[in-house]
Amino acid sequence: MSERTIAVNYIARVEGEGALRVRVHDRTVEEVQLKIFEPPRFFEAFLRGRSYREAPDITARICGICPVAYQMSSCNAMEQALGIPVTGPIRELRRLIYCGEWIESHALHVYLLHAPDFLGVPDAIQLAKVHPEAVQRGLALKKVGNALMTLLGGREIHPINVRVGGFYRCPSRDELEGIRPDLVRALHLAEETVRFAASLTFPKIEEDYEFVSMRHPDEYPLTEGDLVSNRGLRIPVSKYEEEFEEVHVPYANALQSVRKGGGAYLVGPLARYALNRDRLSSRARVLAQEVGLEPVVTNPYRSIIVRAVETVYACEEALRIIDAYRPPPEPFVPPPARLGPAVGAGISEAPRGVLYHRYRLDADGLIAEAKIVAPTSQNQKRIEDDVRGVVTRSLDLGDAALTDLCERAIRNHDPCISCATHFLDLELIRD
Amino acid sequence: MRGVTDDPARGASVRPLVVGLGHPARHDDALGLEIVERVHPRLGESGEARSCVSDGTELLDLWEGRELVVVVDAVRSGAAPGTVHRLEVTDLPVPPVFRITSTHNLSIADVVALARSLDRLPARLVIYGVEGERFDPGVGLSDRVAAAMATVVDQVLTEVRGPAPRDGDRGSGENGHA
Incomplete structure (x- = not known):
């Protein structure tokens, strides 16, 4: 042998x-x-004993590509624990900064990481030699996503303006208007990206996925919603740990997330699109149809088209939010005067899929326990x-x-x- | 990362730029960020400083229109921890010692190659790579890496405050080599 x-x-x-x-x-x-x-075990330990207020800033450092996702899931969890309702313009601004992260992350993956697989080149550097216009388009798109994150977050990477309850400072209408032309350009680039992605040649493979994503009554999911699957799951985030569990895999020295009593599942663009296609914005939906994107994509290679469609959505959604924006009277909703022992769970849709946080707070608002389940652990x-x-x-x-x-x-x-x-x-x- | 300018490098700026790359919670990988923290308050009007914890392609936007960019990153080549590697980017490929992806998506060597393909290198690019010892999750530099910091800060400041680049440097030499 x-x-x-x-x-x-x-x-x-x-x-x-x-x-x-x-x-x-x-x-x-x-x-x-x-x-x-x-997995983020170091951070879970690092968070213990810290104030609930610190979770967004600390967890934002876990990943250089998706800091906003960590901020939003941690804010959602803390606000659920402490009973802080976030609505109106503050909630909209959260969606807006999240759009920036989707644009940035999807542009990076589509052009610099994924596209080379379909174009017969080993990497983005070689792609830049044979298709420089494609790489430049990706970089231009990514730059607008970064600019949006900077505008709201105060810094392109690891935004520092987000806090539990909202923001330290909210932008003026003029500030948001200032980025509008960039976003209009980004929308065109994103539309080109859908056509570019759809023109690629894909291996003919269909997989049988259990898709899991958030679902909101009105919106394509970013910051709010229940958890649903294409196999009948529908739960509020508070029930997450009743349905999903992390099992230890010795070879990885890590935990893998599975459905309890079941098996593997998939989070991310394929799941979001399959479960929320009816919530896409108009251009995104029309373009998806125009390029022949099936309503449920089970060919994982075609996820590049779904990411492009989601990028169009993020640009349209960002423009919608900017056009309707009226600054809130206060940049954040204050925490209750008296904290008490509390537990809160929060989720949001990171570019790569559902990101789950749960915190247990003591009577002084210090973190007694933190649990973070990243999309990649769930997809592993x-x-x-x-x-x-x-x-x-x-x-x-x-x-x-x-x-x-x-x-x-x-x-x-x-x-x-x-x-x-x-x-x-x-x-x-x-x- | 406190104290580092938040101004995005939008539009051309002739002031030299110092960029620190790294991850804030990967021990020695935070070295580039720590260097920038120390360099920034001493730069005054002579230059700007930024930290970059993202995938590296952000550098292409940051250094757009610059006459001089100094990049500081942790590397891992097997040399003694704290060893300082200096490279002035020319037409030659960036040597493998800088091809350490650690937690970045694209290494500085990859970003330089990408920028060269797209004709997006700054007029002058100097890279400092400081040999790291540990890159596992956690905060705090290892002793020998921390000990190298003061020297690197001085070297970076000398790069920035040195003679101004000649007019007309852009578009010649290493720039434009695809």
């Missing part, structure tokens, strides 16, 4: 690094292990299933080609492994 091992020092173009091990025996895929070494098991399928279907390929396919299967889901891990080694064992 011969055994072959391939090691790739990291899976290129995935945010951060991790490791994948695949073992094939007698033409059967016996083992797929995606190792994610470092489902990504392993995708990889298993890829390897099973492609056993006759050589190691290099098969390794490349595994990498693509992972990149389809834009795992933000930097939230959770360090180095990605790919090991393919055939015996």
Whole structure:
């Protein structure tokens, strides 16, 4: 019996690094292990003993790509714990800064990380040589997302203007008007992005996903809503831990999130779109139809089109919010005068999917316990299933080609492994 | 990251820029951010400072129109922790020592290659890479890395306050090599 091992020092173009091990025996895929070494456990420990007020700033540092998501989920959890209702313009501004993060993150993934897979180049650097206009478009789009985050957050990365209850300072109408032309341009770029993404050639694969996303009565979900799935789940966030659990996987030295009594599920753009297509803005919906995007996308490679459609949505939504904006009388809703022991859970839709936070506070508003479940932890098991399928279907390929396919299967889901891990080694064992 | 200017580099600015790359909660990976913290108050009118914890492509916008950009990042090449690597970007590829992605999405070497392909390099780009020891989650620099900080801060300040770049440098030399 011969055994072959391939090691790739990291899976290129995935945010951060991790490791994948695949073992094939007698033409059967016996083992797929995606190792994610470092979920936000350091931060959960770091938060203990800190004031509830500090959670948004501290958790924003977990990920350089999605700081707003961490701020919003932590604010939602704290506001639920303390009974702080956030409505009106403050709530709208939260959606607005979140739009900035979606534009920024999706533009990065679509053009710099995902597109090379479809255009026969190894990375964004080579893509910039053969399709410089595409990379420039992506960078221009991403820049507008950053500018929106800066305007509201005070800093492009790790916004510092967000606080429990709202913002430290809210922008004037003029300030928001100032970015409007950039967003109009971004909307055009995003529309081009949908056409660009739809023009790519995709492997013909359909997966059977349990999609999980937020769902709101009126809106495409960002900051508020219940949790729903395409298999009948519908729960408020307070029931999250009754339906989902983290199980320890020894090879990853980490926790993987699964449905209780069930298995893998998928969060992120494919899930949001499948469960909320009727909540898209007009241009986004029309464009999706125009390019032939199916109502439920089960081909993970086509997630690049869904991200582009969501980018159009984020631009349209940002423009809608700016046009309707009236500054609130106060930039934040104050906390209650008397704090008490409390527990609160919060979710929001990070670019990569549902981000869950839960905090237990003591009588002085200090954090006694923190729990953070990142989208990538939730998708990890489902990504392993995708990889298993890829390897099973492609056993006759050589190691290099098969390794490349595994990498693509992972990149389809834009795992933000930097939230959770360090180095990605790919090991393919055939015996 | 306190004390670092929040002004986005929108539009051309001729003032030199110092950018620190890194992750604030990955031990030595925070080194670039710490350097910028110390450099910023001493720059005065001679330059601007920014921290960047994102994917690195942000650099292309930050250095747009600049005559001089100094980037500081932690690297991992196997050299002794605290070792300072200095590189002035020319037509040559950035050597592998700077190809440490750590927690960034694109390494500084990748960003330089991308900028070169798109003709978006600043007129002069100097990169300081300081050898890190640990990159696991947590705060605080390791001792030997922390010990190197003062020297690097002085070196960066000397880069910025040195003779002004010659007029007409942009668009020649390393700039425009695709």
